Amino acid sequence: MVTRLSHLFLRTLRDDPSDAEVTSHKLLVRAGYVRRQSPGIFAWLPLGLRVRHKIEDIIREEMVAAGAQEVLLPALLPREPYEATNRWTEYGDGMFRLQDRKGSDYLLAPTHEEMFALLVKDLYGSYKDLPVTLFQIQDKYRDEARPRAGLLRGREFTMKDAYSFDLTDEGLERSYQVMRDAYERIFARLGLEYVIVKADAGAMGGSKSEEFLHPIGVGEDTFVRSAGGYAANVEAYVTPVPDALPIDGQPEPVTLPSADTPTIDTLVAHANAVAPRDGAPWTAADTLKNVVLALTHLDGTREVVVVGLPGDREVDLKRAEVAFAPAEVEAAGDDDFKRHPGVFVKGYIGPQVLGAESDSGIRYLVDPRVVEGTAWVTGANERGVHVTGLVMGRDFTADGVAEVSDVRAGDPAPDGSGPLETARGMEIGHVFQLGRKYAEALDLKVQDENGKLATVTMGSYGIGVTRILAILAEAHNDDKGLAWPKEVAPFDVHVVATGKDQVAYDLATTLIDTLEGERYDVVYDDRPKVSPGVKLRDAELLGVPVVVVAGRNAADGVVELWDRRSGERRDVPVAELLEAVRAI
Amino acid sequence: MVTRLSHLFLRTLRDDPSDAEVTSHKLLVRAGYVRRQSPGIFAWLPLGLRVRHKIEDIIREEMVAAGAQEVLLPALLPREPYEATNRWTEYGDGMFRLQDRKGSDYLLAPTHEEMFALLVKDLYGSYKDLPVTLFQIQDKYRDEARPRAGLLRGREFTMKDAYSFDLTDEGLERSYQVMRDAYERIFARLGLEYVIVKADAGAMGGSKSEEFLHPIGVGEDTFVRSAGGYAANVEAYVTPVPDALPIDGQPEPVTLPSADTPTIDTLVAHANAVAPRDGAPWTAADTLKNVVLALTHLDGTREVVVVGLPGDREVDLKRAEVAFAPAEVEAAGDDDFKRHPGVFVKGYIGPQVLGAESDSGIRYLVDPRVVEGTAWVTGANERGVHVTGLVMGRDFTADGVAEVSDVRAGDPAPDGSGPLETARGMEIGHVFQLGRKYAEALDLKVQDENGKLATVTMGSYGIGVTRILAILAEAHNDDKGLAWPKEVAPFDVHVVATGKDQVAYDLATTLIDTLEGERYDVVYDDRPKVSPGVKLRDAELLGVPVVVVAGRNAADGVVELWDRRSGERRDVPVAELLEAVRAI
Incomplete structure (x- = not known):
């Protein structure tokens, strides 16, 4: 086949489009592959559609080779199944909702776990029917707050999503591995570098999940990895918990007037000068910083919580989102403080007045490093006063642990495989062991060998088709333009x-x-x-x-x-x- | 490739689904090709998707062979372009509308004229760029009041829609013909019987349109054709207008007490008995039936109009919809009559008190057969009284003509090619010469040979992919199940x-x-x-x-x-x- 440029529906542009922030967006628009139609929503021109079809064909071939069967579900879905799994609410503003002429609620599918579960429930009823893995290549909709980066994060985009159905946990593990292997083949064929990282299952629920991240500077995800082979999205990083220390024999807390210590560093220097401890000097890691956060729960109620973390750490809001999901989390504001008069002495907040059982009733959570027997320099809940040697488990307690501290290069891998390095990446695939959450909510059961009803266990496996196209453009270009790998070139x-x-x-x-x-x-x-x-x-x-x-x-x-x-x-x-x- | 039934995601059913009315719906569900997800919205199972892809491939091949270029536009579209062409309003309840998180209005595309026009405007600017014909295979959404008949009339369905762009009327005629020819090849390859009929351009606007109808009993369209080659959808049938008759010398009207004439037949018999005319006796076709209709205009106002038609005809509401579009039309109800007290004497309505210029101010329209000089038996606007020999142009006038009478077998073809037969069919394709309506509304202009801006003229060409699949199932089955033509068999x-x-x-x-x-x-x-x-x-x-x-x-x-x-x-x-x- 020959295509003549004199005939091709194409107009190349000299200049970058004004709304484009990332290279792939600039080049795909300039080279006439796509055109923006509204924020985060694109039209595919002939060149772009050719590349897209090639990517889809590679994905389809590998899915079929892995035993998955192609189906196609609607994009316009009824509310009820999403109500049953609570995602109608949990998705919040991120989901497009609408009503039909009769006033029935519908949504534009952000992902299809519910409908696939119902489809299998509809057709299958016996353990003999399982396992089965189904997939589709289909448009998805997410009402992003800030659609940007072109096709990397759109509001209408195309995914290959697959779903596995098994009777047993071992079966799910096998089905999961088959899809994971297929993903490795797909990315290899696409010539797309990837790192498989442990991931937070997040709003999807489920027990285990891994992300395929393409390492790239414009990536939205930060991940960590060790030379010894550990790799995780920072949102899934689990802080190694130090051993508890003996409380007996530790000196009593010492009150530390500290009016002129505006920073952690000055506080540490002041403590070492005025109230030094035996053994090692106080460091920033020995100060207990108490950060006030505000949670908005699904039912709309707002809760103030305090998180205590070592003073050399910051709260990572993305990790905090995971820690507190499905509640939304942000730094507490003036209104939040006003609702608890007299509790918070800014700059001098200490755990002594906090906790669900305390007078304030405010939940107090700590970083995993704050274990029993650790001694801290922290606020005394009085202007101009800190305290040193406040011992966890003796002088204060916590209502629980919260993984909200930032993760840094040099931190230890939780599996002991060495210090971590950090990098940025973009999610190109995600595999989940969902387990029985969706099947239970939607009553997806089959008869087992003994004729008894058993709840099915599910996996969910996604690849962003249109995002991959953008990442390929991002990875293969120079200052003159695009430079496609031959597997996907138009x-x-x-x-x-x-x-x-x-x-x-x-x-x-x-x-x-x-x-x-x-x-x-x-x-x-x-x-x-x-x-x-x-x-x-x-x-x-x-x-x-x-x-x-x-x-x-x-x-x-x-x-x-x-x-x-x-x-x-x-x-x-x-x-x-x-x-x-x-x-x- | 071999597919094993032991592995295939399939469950055949013995019984027809309870909600299925037509054969294709019953069989496609029973044989495991599709499953209903919500009213008018279906999931495609592996077998169905295979057939669908084969149909799409045939359409795609013929489109490309005809010089059309494939693109893919979004389904989620902004309101503004549809506002510019007034279709945001005109589509009424048939369009799914929604808002994003910022409150901006969007719609799910029922068809894409606006977006294609804007895309060409965006990329092209010169007569040298034209002609160009673009197409896509894409999901469409229409919020049908009564989704039924399975895939024959869904709320989410797939179409191939193509759009041509030309500088001149002759160019449009050529582009139209190329697409029309391609459609003939597509339907021939699919082994699908079709009749090309003149169609009403309806809400699409434009000057010329033809439908490809598949003759089938469950079809929603009625069409007429003559042995001499005329074929039209009844909504597009244009009644041949008889010659006007001389008024001079016609007898004056005669008042006809008619209390006991409940039907047209009894009225005619009574008139021939009491007030016979010279020459031919009165027939039902000589009575003037005045039907009161209520229009709801786009701005929400309601208007009562009266249509006069020969008493042997009925109002065809689908033809009336076309005649009065974009207003909605229905039979007038009690409330409508109440708003015009004293005007309508039911059973005895006559044109003498009607007309925009009359005291009542009610518009009076007539069937095209009611030409000047014709004499009628009609109501005298007085209970129990008719009148005979009321002559059009002398004793009453009309505000215009309305094509609302039903069309019947035996009626003459307007081109003189003989009497018509009627049949039912289902629309499988539709080709429109849109002309400059959309281009004008959206300011789609290019520079012509003289450097002057000229408005582009457009064509629009649609094929219902999923509907064709259902029609193929409808056309190829027996009491045992489906029997696919080999071109599309799974x-x-x-x-x-x-x-x-x-x-x-x-x-x-x-x-x-x-x-x-x-x-x-x-x-x-x-x-x-x-x-x-x-x-x-x-x-x-x-x-x-x-x-x-x-x-x-x-x-x-x-x-x-x-x-x-x-x-x-x-x-x-x-x-x-x-x-x-x-x-x-």
């Missing part, structure tokens, strides 16, 4: 004829016949009145992996051959062209 | 192994190897503990065109071969199987 070869001499066009036509004979998919820049400069710039921008230019040496039967990805360009006699193209 | 060959004898299964496996070697797509019923009766019934229900049964004669190397569509079944030695399969 065409195999881009033939350009330049100049006013008919011989170049005639040569191009001959070459295209040859290339078509070898089943190459060719785009031909046959535009008659476009300058060579524009044609060559467009060839660079469009990013087809092989470019053949029939220009000034056409009369001698010589063309210029570009390897768009390596950047190599050389003159090739026509007789050797096919071989040279094959080599790229 | 598999080429259905191999069944029956009995407890391993030899049948071994033979089946060998046959499948042979069939796969010839690139046939095979489904294999390998289910070990399912009875032969169930397997054979499922083979009939699923409707794969060729069925091969390895059963009792397997040991002799003989299988039973079914041609599912002709119903022929015969024993075939294995050695001759391939040839016999090819012959079907």
Whole structure:
């Protein structure tokens, strides 16, 4: 097949679109692959759709090879199943909701666990029917607060989502592994670097989940990994808990007037000067910082909680979101403080007056490092006064543990595999062992070998099709434009004829016949009145992996051959062209 | 490729689903092709998706062969473009509307004229860029009042919609013809009988439109055709207008006391008895029936109008909808009559007191047959009194003509090609010459040869993908199940192994190897503990065109071969199987 640029619905742009923040967005719009229609919602132009179909085909092939069966569920879904699993509420503002003409509630599917569970319930009833894994390639909708980064985070986007159904936990483990393996093959075929990290199952529920992250600076996820093989999204990182220390024999707390210690550092220096301890000096890690957070629960009630963490740590709000889900969390504001008059002495908050059982009734949670027997420098709940040697389990207690501290390079991997490094990545796949949460909510049971009803256990496996396209664009470009891997390129070869001499066009036509004979998919820049400069710039921008230019040496039967990805360009006699193209 | 029934996500049903009214709906659900998810919204199971993809591929191939380029626009669209063309309002309750988290209005696309026009405006600016025809295969949404008939009229459904853009009317005519020809090829490849009928452009606007109707009893459209080649949807039928008659010399109207004439027939008999006219006797076609209708305009105002039509005709409400669009029309109710006290004497309404210029101010419209000089028997606006010989243009006038009378077999074709026959059909394709309505509303202009801005003219071309699948099921079945044409069948060959004898299964496996070697797509019923009766019934229900049964004669190397569509079944030695399969 040959596509003529003079006919192709395409308009390349010199300048970056004003609303584009990331490279892939800029290039995909400039090169005429997509156009923005409204915030986070895009139209697919012919070039973009070609790349997209290739990505979908690779995913589809590997899914089928892994034994998954393709189905297609609607995007417009009734409220009731999502009500049963509570996600109608839990999704909050992130879900598009609407009513039909009769006033019935509907939603635009953000993901399809409920409907797949109901479909299997509808058709299957026996353990003999299981396991089964179903998938679809389908549009999804999420009403992002800040749709940005082009296709990397859209409001209408395309996913391959798969769901496995098993009778036993071991079966789920197997089905999960099969999908995980398929994902590795898919990303390998796409030439897409990935790291598999432990992930927080989050709003999806379930017992185990892993993310496939593509390491990339514009990534929205931070992950950590050790040389010894541990890898996790920071939201899933679990702080190693130190051993408890003996309380007996520890000195009593000492009151520390501390009016002039505006920072942790000055407080630590002051404590070491005025109230030093035996053994080691106080460090920032020995101060107990008490951060006031405000939670908004699903029922709309607002709760103030305090989290105590070592003074050398900060609260990571994304980790806090996971810790307190499904409640929403933010720093407490003036109104929150006002609702608890007299409790909080700003800058001098200490745990002594906190706790669900205390007079204040305010829940007090601590970082996992705050174990029994640890001694702390912290506030005395009095302006200008701290206290040193306040011992956990003796002088104060906590209502629980909260994993809200930030995770840093150098922190230990929880499995003892060494210090962590941190990196940023973008989620390109996610595999979940959902377990029985959805099946229980929707009453998905089958008869087991003994004729008894048993609840099915589910897995859920997602790949962002349109996001992958953007990440491939992000990973494969240079300052001149896109440079697609051949597996997903919109065409195999881009033939350009330049100049006013008919011989170049005639040569191009001959070459295209040859290339078509070898089943190459060719785009031909046959535009008659476009300058060579524009044609060559467009060839660079469009990013087809092989470019053949029939220009000034056409009369001698010589063309210029570009390897768009390596950047190599050389003159090739026509007789050797096919071989040279094959080599790229 | 072989698909094993023991693995396939499929459950066939013995009984028709309770909510299914039409055959295709019953069979597609029973045979496990689709499942209903909510009213008018379906999930596609593996078999259904296979057929659907085959239909899509045929459509896509023919679109590309006709020079159309594939793109993909979003389903979730902003309000503004639809506001510009007034369709945000005109679509009424039929459109799904929603708001995002910021309160901006969106819709789920019922069709995409606006967005395609804006896309071309966005990318193109010169006459040199035209013509261009774009298409997509995409989900559409319409909030039907009574979703029913399964996939024949859904609320979420899939269409191929194409749009052409030209500078000139002649260009549009050419682009239209190219698409029309492509549609003929598509329906020919799908083996789908069709009639091309003149259609009402309706809410789409535009100058010319034709429908591809598949003649079928459950069809929602009534069309008429003549032996001489005229064909039109009844909504597009234009009544031939008789010549006006001379008024001079016609007798004056005669008052006709008519208290005891409850029907047209009794009135006619009474008139001929009491007030006969010279020449021909009065007939039902000479009575003028005045029907009171109520229009609801887009701005919500309600208007009462009266339509005068020959007494042997009825008002066809679908034709009335077209005549009065975009207003909605229904029979006037008591409330409407109350708003015009003293005007309407039920059973005796006559045109003498009607008309926009009359005291009542009520618009009076007439059937096209009510031309100047025609004389009528009609009401005298007084209980128990009619009048005969009331002459149009002398004794009463009208504010205009309304095409609301029903069209009947035997009526003349407007082009003089003979009497009409009527039939029912289902719309499978629709081609429109939209003209400049959308381009004007959205300011889609390009520079013409002289550098002046010229408004583009558009065409719009739709095929219902999912509806076609249902119609194919409707057209190809028998009392045992589906019987797909081979072009769209989910598999080429259905191999069944029956009995407890391993030899049948071994033979089946060998046959499948042979069939796969010839690139046939095979489904294999390998289910070990399912009875032969169930397997054979499922083979009939699923409707794969060729069925091969390895059963009792397997040991002799003989299988039973079914041609599912002709119903022929015969024993075939294995050695001759391939040839016999090819012959079907």
